[in-house]
Amino acid sequence: EKEISYREKLLSLETEKDQYEQRLQEANRALNLADSHLQQEIEKIKLSLEQEYNRRYERDSKQHQHDLNQLRQQLTNDFEKQKSTIPIIQTNSTVQDIEEIKKMYRTEIDRLYRENIELSQNQAKLIDTHQKQMQIMKKDLDDGYNNVINEFQHEQTRLQTRCEQLKQQLNESQQTIEQLKKNHFDDINKLKEKYTLEQDNKNRQENLQNRIDHLVKLLEQANDMLNQERTLYATQENEYQQTISSLQKKIADMIKQHTKAMDEIKRELHQERISTQKRLTTRPICVPEYVQTDLSINDIKSDYMATVEKLR
Template structure:
């Protein structure tokens, strides 16, 4: 509105200046004694100037209104583009956060699985060690039994030999 008032003031100034210039020019170029133009002609010229000034004034107002519409349209487009960009950035950020959360959960899940696997491995090692120890004990017992049997067999054989010798004598 201030722009419109300033514009109107400038147009009135221009109208006044043109009218004054026209009056001065008329006085300088035409001697008062030799006035070939009538007052009616002068009024007609003034009217033409006023019509032209009014036409320019209306054209300027129309141009200003069109410019304001263009600025408004541009501002709306900028707001729409800004909203689209903001929405896009927010979607990317949300997607990133979702993916980060998913990866953290997966990482925790893998850590838990790893720990469970470690426990299973340790348990298997312990069980396997226990099994090996039991097998070793069993083998040792069997070996001891064989050795005893062999010793006993050797004694029996020796006793049989001794008995045979004593019978022979």
């Protein structure tokens, strides 16, 4: 009967050992799979954000540069056209006014160019800040995940050591059975010691089961924390997207206001040029040189000065 009891206990211990080993293997596979999925998701999100930011930045830079070039070319053409349409008699008297107008337009162009550079720098700073925050978040996730992995590996090592101890105890139990086969009259105290040892093994197995359950609970908590971190990361990503959209809207509004102001200036300049041409065409054609016309050079100059002041 004692031999049968020992055999049943041996079978029970072997079964529990196999179950522990199977649980360890499943936990290792689940941990490796979760780590792989997390790394893939982080790389995909990072690559997608970098591509989107680069694409938007290049598109905005090209558009701003194109608008500036068009404006510069249009202003140059207007100046050249104005120079060709003004009569020769006004050349010496209006050169200074034209130069002042050119300086004013060049100053405005330089200011717009500087604003474009500042906007580009601000956008680059925003992208750099977002990338740094992403790196910090990734580092925090990696550190937390590595801590969980290290703790799990430490517990796994301890469980493997415990399994080896159980194997050794099984071998000792088998040796005890062999001794019982040879001699059925062994000392009762030894049987009591073996029984005590079996009880200790049972208690240890229960403790081991409790620890394994605790480890599984820790792993589930770690997965919950990772899911929360992912949710927080998605929320912050949406906030960054909204911030970038707001900045792009402000840039578009500034460009629209600038275009409106330049159209107003060009329209006033065109009206002033038409007015000047009308005054020039009303002068007599066959008046002798000694006869003074209605519109003198001083009047023309004063009109141009008034126009310049109005434009300013």
